[in-house]
Amino acid sequence: MKKQNLVIAGGGSTYTLGMIMSLIAEKDNFPLKSITFYDIDAKRQERVAKATEIILKEKYPEVEEFNYTTDKEEAFTGADFVFVQIRTGGLEMRAKDEEIPLSHGVVGQETCGPGGMAYGMRSIGDMIELINDIRTYASEAWILNYTNPAAIVAEALKREFPNDNKILNICDMPAAIMVSFAGILDKEIWDLVPEYFGLNHFGWFTKIRDKEGNDLTDKLKGHILNKGFAPEDAEIAEDPSWKKTFKQVERMLTDFPEYLPNTYLQYYLYPEKMVDKVDPEYTRANQVMDGREKRVQELSDSITEAGTTEGADLEVDIHGRYMVRVAASLAYNIGDTYIVIVENNGIISNLPDDAMVEVPAQLTSNGPKPFAVGEIPTFQKGLIEGQLAYEKLVVDAYFEQDYNKALQALTLNRTVVDTPVAKEILDELIEANEDYWPELK
Template sequence: MKKLKIAIIGGGSSYTPEIIEGFIKRKDELPLGEIYLVDIEAGEEKLNIVGSLAKRMVKKAGLDIDVVLTLDRREAIKGADFVVTQFRVGGLEARARDERFPLKYDVLGQETTGPGGFAKALRTIPVMMNICKDIKELSPEAWLINFTNPSGLVTEAINKYTDIKCIGLCNVPIHMKMDIAAMLDVDSKDVYVDFIGLNHLVWGRKAYVKEKDVTKLVIEKLQDGASLSMKNISDLKWDGDFLNALGMIPCPYHRYFYMTDRLLKEEKEAAKQGAGGTRAEIVKKVEERLFELYKDENLQEKPKELEKRGGAYYSDAAVSLISAIYNDKKEIHTVNTLNKGTVKELPYDSVIETNCLIDRRGATPLNIKEEVPAEILGLMQAVKSYEVLAAEAAVKGDKQKALLALSVHPLVPSVSVAKDLLRDLLEINKEYLTQFK
């Protein structure tokens, strides 16, 4: 049997023990021969620390897998069967700037949503285009599994401007499924959620436990204090009247659109605390503690503290997706993939987040029988318009498209504010945004 080669770009990430654990758990499903962890020079120290832990984890599991640490991306990609991307251009320092710079215009600062997410996409997409060139040359049959945020927007750019086989991934849908299972005290395997929307803008239209529709019960639980959130998002409670009117289950990120005023107030107060107040600055401290743990030569497993980083269920999402493709499982996964008419109200060639059949062919969306209801359609279309323009701006270095992208985003109040935001983000990120020169 041919042994598989996996390339993980951003191998020095604090998330890496999570995906290594995922491969170990699925050792009987995936005949792995090599896992290449690749990073850039600036991340070499972290790569060595987390890579050493990965090797100890594999050794403890008794697996014959070579874990290779390298700064040579092309070496990692050459001959790979799967390429996983989990990197952050500019590191947490860039994320902290993304979270702060919109606030002076009374606009939310967030790493994947709004102007902050736009800045991250502009830094990330050109790097991803170069990675895709390497894949095309060195392993054209490889699957690219993208976990790099903003995942849906990055996946849109890859699918629109390259011919690489790519599926985008996010842990929000699986997180929602696990939270629903916990609030109803049932096995998560018995929970099915009918997801439709975009990355970080996905709704659960219906939730089922086995064959029973439990959507109303979940909405009642949310009004009764049950949590459906993420580590990186304030667990503000939903308005009961709104949830009853919506009749669907919003994702944690919907708070940025449905509770904008409250989250903006929270962010501005956090930013006033100086260094250490924003989510990026909190995560930086968490990461420092994690890497101190990772240095311990006696540590041979993923530490519980990693859950505080916000990457819960990453291994289940990423590695089970890889296994479903490799083993032709025909399982249902919630992923980011080409629309292809699934949501008739969105462009055919745009990327959506929805339930898909996963097999050797990749992701086949489960067709939505009804029209998307007006309750969610407008917001979905507005954000998709932003994503289409943002992807083009990032790939082509087009300032006009960049201005339009910000101008149509629901969280940006006016064109004049969009111009100010664009000016600032281009200046703050000029060392990364060479496509605009």
């Protein structure tokens, strides 16, 4: 089994240590020759990298080389895989993405509604530049992108790189939900076979089966309706905000019992409730800065100061394991099934072919082989078409520098709807993002 050369773009991310622990947990399935971190923030990256050196020395000595750099050529030359997890503007801009809509009584969330548009408009340019840099030095590397908002980023990358078949956009949220399904069913997530359709952060599980073909969907629905639903992945299990998010699945399933929903649908189905539960003076971004970010930085520092991982609270999370298993299936032609984002091309027969949809696909060394979904019901189709139009208009607005298309996008979005409110929010987002967005005319 060939050992891979891996680059993690966004090496200073708060998710990096979890990714490293996932790589260690999966080292027999995805063996590595080298790991390289790349980030534009040298100081932030170094803090995580110094701890990673110690972790690898103690837990993954088989890795022959570990480097961290801000130099593109050094980072990407010889790469087999690049995992991309960048956040343009950092958590400080995420806070503005959330605060501005909330000040107008509109959902403030990093990937949904106006906040998602703001984040997407910032991400597109940096993602295009990064892909070009990778391709300059590693023309055949697999690029696995989980930079948010994945739907908008995937749409933009499809337009900019239409013939690059080794870019795959992925989200770990379906997997995080499936971890909780597995807990209910007393199984491992890898034992479950999902049927799923939608857009990123906008989809539904239609069936959950085990590998023997047994349909477990009704059992799951019954448990959720009678006993509730809670996060179980290590990264989010004790997070109060995520507990409330998973609790909302019970409400969604009560109102719309046909399918098991993605948790993010709460923002589109109950926008007023989502606004009411958030403190606009202390948003989710503030919680992350005071919570996960601080915790990861302190953990990194403590490992570095101690010179050992002994006693360190290092967790393997589904975010990392899912990405690593996807990479292994691509690298070694395993053909396992994962939920990924691909161009529709008839998969969902009553949606446009050029839609970037999130569906199960068999992953081989030749890329994803998605399974046909067929026609979807009118309710889900209508919701998806509105969201898809919003996503496409956001990307149009970016490439065409078109103010009116950005306004159309926000007006279409179910979290906003009202045109005057959309305009007020858009104008404030433009001012807040003047260093990141193209000038809209």
